[in-house]
Amino acid sequence: TSGEQLVVPTRSSSNKVSILTLNRPKALNALSTPLFQALNAELEKAEADDEVRAIVITGGEKNFAAGADIKEMKDKEFAEAYTTNFLGSWSKIASIRKPIIGAVAGYALGGGCELAMMCDILVATPKATFGQPEITLGIIPGMGGSQRLTTLIGKVKAMDMVLTGRKIDGVTAEKWGLVSRLTGEGESVVEEAVKVAETIAGFGKVAVQAGKEAVNGSLDLPLEQGLRLERRLFQQLFATQDQKEGMAAFAEKRKPTWSDK
Ligand code: HXC
16 A cells, blocks of 8 residues: 555656655654665656656655664664665665755755755755754764765855754755755645746756756866866757757747757
8 A cells, every 4th residue: 555655656737747755754754775775766767757857855744854764774784784785775866867856844864864965956944954963873974965065065064064963944954055945934845846846847858957967067077077068068959959949939939849859
């Protein structure tokens, strides 16, 4: 039954947005290995489905995820963690080419905060709680917390969060650059994230993918190479029908019809 599914996939009414809801509410969506495997399987399905143009990852309106599953981790030994590549499955999400919008309410702690930061765009409620409390457990972030957080909010704030376990609310997270949009009074974080996803879903697929690739390039590449990647992608878009259509539609004062070619 759907009550036992660790990740529940649904579709927006347009059918263009795959909404993946983490579903371990009693454990505040603690990210166990089976939950992550289920998430990866759903991400692969969404990536392969031609109708899906954007993906929303959420824990629903209550909690995003209170971290990796501490009960699963607590008796782990090095040899097992190393040989089974513990946490290795978390890198799948970075290989998805479709845009991923995170919708965060409640707790996004530890691995939950790291999962949120793996999304391309993040919508949160003002009262959401972000933090990397690993230090309180005798460990440090293991899925990008020390790296992505530093890129997003800068060294001293990342140090503050990682070394003291300081938690911040959604308002602060938005101010610091961890979150791109906050929900207003009475708004659903999932609905707001779906709206962002639908906006993206309304544009041509090729340009959307190129935009994501170009922005991500800035995280990996030195400026000169990043600019070269951007320029090549930009130039290549002049080989698409969508570029001709988009610019013709502007000149003719009409709405473009994208062909994804
Ligand atoms: C396993 C968890 C959990 C977690 C909560 N639960 N977080 N189980 N792993 N990360 C379980 C609790 O054990 C409890 O189960 C139930 O969810 C409800 O939680 P409570 O603690 O009773 O709720 P509350 O008092 O409201 O406190 C909420 C909370 C607290 C402040 C979020 O649960 C908390 O501090 N959780 C741990 C947060 C954390 O340290 N996260 C980082 C994990 S390390 P029972 O069965 O008792 O009802 C990490 C490492 C990442 O993520 C490294 C790479 C991935």
